[in-house]
Amino acid sequence: MKKTFATLAALAMLSGTAAYAQDFSAQLKARQGQFRIMAINLGILGGMAKGEVEYTAEAAQAAADTLVAVSMIQQGPHWPAGSSEMDIDGTRAKAEIWDNLPDVLDKWAKFGEAAKVMQTAAGEGPASIGPALGQMGGTCKACHDAYRAPAS
Numbered sequence: 618m619k620k621t622f623a624t625l626a627a628l629a630m631l632s633g634t635a636a637y638a639q640d641f642s643a644q645l646k647a648r649q650g651q652f653r654i655m656a657i658n659l660g661i662l663g664g665m666a667k668g669e670v671e672y673t674a675e676a677a678q679a680a681a682d683t684l685v686a687v688s689m690i691q692q693g694p695h696w697p698a699g700s701s702e703m704d705i706d707g708t709r710a711k712a713e714i715w716d717n718l719p720d721v722l723d724k725w726a727k728f729g730e731a732a733k734v735m736q737t738a739a740g741e742g743p744a745s746i747g748p749a750l751g752q753m754g755g756t757c758k759a760c761h762d763a764y765r766a767p768a769s
């Protein structure tokens with residue numbers, strides 16, 4: 618079996634064409650992982666705003682700083698052409714992303730702006746987290762509504 622696969626792979630390389638779907642598993646893990654980091658830290662701040670998670674200025678600041686840090690990760694390498702939900706399994710990224718890259722990047726930048734607002738607010742007490750949280754949640758939703766396919 619192994620030998621057959623090696624032969625096929627060699628043939629595919631020789632022919633120089635993408636006879637098989639490319640393996641984008643690393644890119645999917647990277648982009649989905651960054652969203653998980655965002656959701657976890659948003660959850661911490663949301664819990665503090667609701668009084669369900671104990672508020673400390675340090676922990677709130679760390680969560681907000683992490684959101685800003687994620688917003689600074691360059692996005693291009695995580696979104697290769699051919700990695701939409703129409704092309705491969707394991708992703709909910711709509712094909713529309715690749716037709717609207719400037720708008721997608723603008724929506725990502727809006728998330729970054731909201732993260733900076735949170736960075737300023739987070740250390741000032743649980744009451745100041747709420748409004749910043751609303752703004753940030755809006756930026757998540759705006760992009761998901763346009764570019765994330767429903768869970769199947």
Ligand code: HEC
Binds near residue numbers: 709710761
């Ligand atoms: C610029 C667009 C954009 C923004 C902004 C955005 N998302 Fe997403 N998000 C996506 C896309 C597209 C996917 C699907 C990615 C995939 O499946 O490959 C996704 C997937 C996710 C996932 C699922 C990850 C997984 O494990 O599959 C979570 C959780 C998530 N986003 C949370 C958030 C949160 C929280 C925010 C805001 C703080 C946010 N997202 C902001 C576009 C965005």
